[in-house]
Amino acid sequence: MKFLHERFEVRTKERFEVIDVTDKVKEFIYNNSVTNGLLSISVPHTTAAIAINEAERGLMEDIVTSIRSLFNPERAWKHNLVDNNAHAHLAATFIGNSRCVSVVNGTIQLGRWQRVLLIEMDGPRSRLIELTFVGE
Amino acid sequence: MKFLHERFEVRTKERFEVIDVTDKVKEFIYNNSVTNGLLSISVPHTTAAIAINEAERGLMEDIVTSIRSLFNPERAWKHNLVDNNAHAHLAATFIGNSRCVSVVNGTIQLGRWQRVLLIEMDGPRSRLIELTFVGE
Amino acid sequence: MKFLHERFEVRTKERFEVIDVTDKVKEFIYNNSVTNGLLSISVPHTTAAIAINEAERGLMEDIVTSIRSLFNPERAWKHNLVDNNAHAHLAATFIGNSRCVSVVNGTIQLGRWQRVLLIEMDGPRSRLIELTFVGE
Numbered sequence: 001m002k003f004l005h006e007r008f009e010v011r012t013k014e015r016f017e018v019i020d021v022t023d024k025v026k027e028f029i030y031n032n033s034v035t036n037g038l039l040s041i042s043v044p045h046t047t048a049a050i051a052i053n054e055a056e057r058g059l060m061e062d063i064v065t066s067i068r069s070l071f072n073p074e075r076a077w078k079h080n081l082v083d084n085n086a087h088a089h090l091a092a093t094f095i096g097n098s099r100c101v102s103v104v105n106g107t108i109q110l111g112r113w114q115r116v117l118l119i120e121m122d123g124p125r126s127r128l129i130e131l132t133f134v135g136e
Numbered sequence: 137m138k139f140l141h142e143r144f145e146v147r148t149k150e151r152f153e154v155i156d157v158t159d160k161v162k163e164f165i166y167n168n169s170v171t172n173g174l175l176s177i178s179v180p181h182t183t184a185a186i187a188i189n190e191a192e193r194g195l196m197e198d199i200v201t202s203i204r205s206l207f208n209p210e211r212a213w214k215h216n217l218v219d220n221n222a223h224a225h226l227a228a229t230f231i232g233n234s235r236c237v238s239v240v241n242g243t244i245q246l247g248r249w250q251r252v253l254l255i256e257m258d259g260p261r262s263r264l265i266e267l268t269f270v271g272e
Numbered sequence: 273m274k275f276l277h278e279r280f281e282v283r284t285k286e287r288f289e290v291i292d293v294t295d296k297v298k299e300f301i302y303n304n305s306v307t308n309g310l311l312s313i314s315v316p317h318t319t320a321a322i323a324i325n326e327a328e329r330g331l332m333e334d335i336v337t338s339i340r341s342l343f344n345p346e347r348a349w350k351h352n353l354v355d356n357n358a359h360a361h362l363a364a365t366f367i368g369n370s371r372c373v374s375v376v377n378g379t380i381q382l383g384r385w386q387r388v389l390l391i392e393m394d395g396p397r398s399r400l401i402e403l404t405f406v407g408e
Binding site: 001036037038052054056057058061063065070096099100101102104109110112134135 | 178207222270
C-alpha cells in the first residue's frame with residue numbers, strides 16, 4: 001500500500017474568491033508517481049471550502065453570489081457576536097471542506113470541465129490545501 | 137490491496153431528474169467479490185450531482201423543487217451568458233459530484249432508507265457514474 | 273493494509289441539534305493504533321448529516337437557523353404527505369451523510385477550529401455514526 005500526505009499554501013487576495021488549484025493537485029500525482037487509488041483534497045479551515053466544478057470566470061462569480069444569497073453575511077447570525085464570518089462557516093458546512101477523487105493509471109479522474117476549486121469566504125488569508133493519497 | 141475502477145452509463149430523460157442507481161453499485165460490489173474498503177461513487181460532470189438519501193417519489197420531486205428555489209434557473213447568473221445552466225453548476229458545487237461509502241464483509245453500508253441518487257440538473261444527457269474501490 | 277469498521281450510538285434530544293462527536297472519533301483512532309490513511313465518518317440515516325466545522329455555540333444555532341431558512345419545514349413538500357420531515361431529507365442531501373478525513377502519524381488531520389459535527393434534523397432519535405478506516 002502507498003500512503004502519501006502533502007500540503008501546499010494558497011494566499012487569497014479577496015474576502016470572497018474562487019481559485020482553481022487543479023494544477024497543484026496534478027503536480028502532486030505526477031511528482032509522487034502515484035498510480036491507482038483515492039485522493040482526498042481538503043482544507044483544515046472552517047471558513048473556506050473545496051468543490052469540484054467548472055473554472056469559468058462568470059460561474060466563479062456566480063458561486064460567490066449564490067453563497068451571499070443563501071447565507072446573507074448581513075444577517076444577525078449568532079456567531080457574528082464572536083467573529084464576523086458566520087456566512088463563511090455556514091457555506092463551508094454545506095459545501096464541505098474536502099472532496100475525494102480517483103486516480104487511475106496515474107491520471108486524476110476529472111471530467112472535461114471539472115476543476116478543483118478552493119472557495120475563500122473570509123479572506124484575504126493564507127490557506128492550506130492537504131492532499132492525502134491511499135492506493136498503490 | 138485491491139483497487140478497482142469501473143464506470144457505467146445512465147441516460148437521463150428530463151432536464152431535472154433524480155435517479156436511483158443503487159442496484160448498479162451493488163452489482164459492482166457483488167461482481168468483483170469486494171470484501172472490505174472504501175468505495176467512491178462519482179460523476180465526471182459539472183451539472184449533475186451524487187447524493188445519498190431516500191428514493192421516495194415525493195422526496196425526489198422535492199429535491200428538484202429545492203434546487204430550483206435555491207439556485208433559480210431564471211436568475212441573471214453570469215455563467216448563463218456562456219451556457220444556460222448556471223443553476224446546475226451551482227447546485228452541483230454545493231451537493232458535490234461524489235460520495236464515499238463503506239463496504240464491510242462484501243456489503244455496502246447503506247442504512248435502511250439510504251439509496252445512491254444521481255441528480256440530473258441539465259438533461260436529458262448521457263451521464264457516466266464512476267466507481268472506485270480501495271480495500272481488500 | 274489495515275481495514276477497520278466501528279459504529280457508535282448518539283442519542284439526540286431535540287428535533288434540531290448539532291452535536292460535536294470529535295472526541296469519539298479520536299478515541300477510535302487512538303484505541304486502534306491507526307497510523308496513516310483515510311477515515312470515513314458517516315451516518316446510515318437520511319434525516320441527519322455529518323459536517324466538519326467549528327463547535328461554537330452560536331454557530332451551532334446558526335446552522336439550525338440556516339437549515340430552517342433554506343428548507344422551510346412548513347413548506348408543502350410532497351414528502352410531507354408520507355412523513356413530516358422533508359426539510360431534514362433535503363438538508364441531508366445537500367450537506368451529505370459523510371465526510372472523509374486524513375490520519376497522519378496517528379493524528380486526525382483537523383484544523384485548529386475543525387470539529388466533526390452530527391447534525392440532527394428530525395430528532396429526538398438514536399443515531400449511529402460509522403467509522404471506516406483504510407490505510408496502515
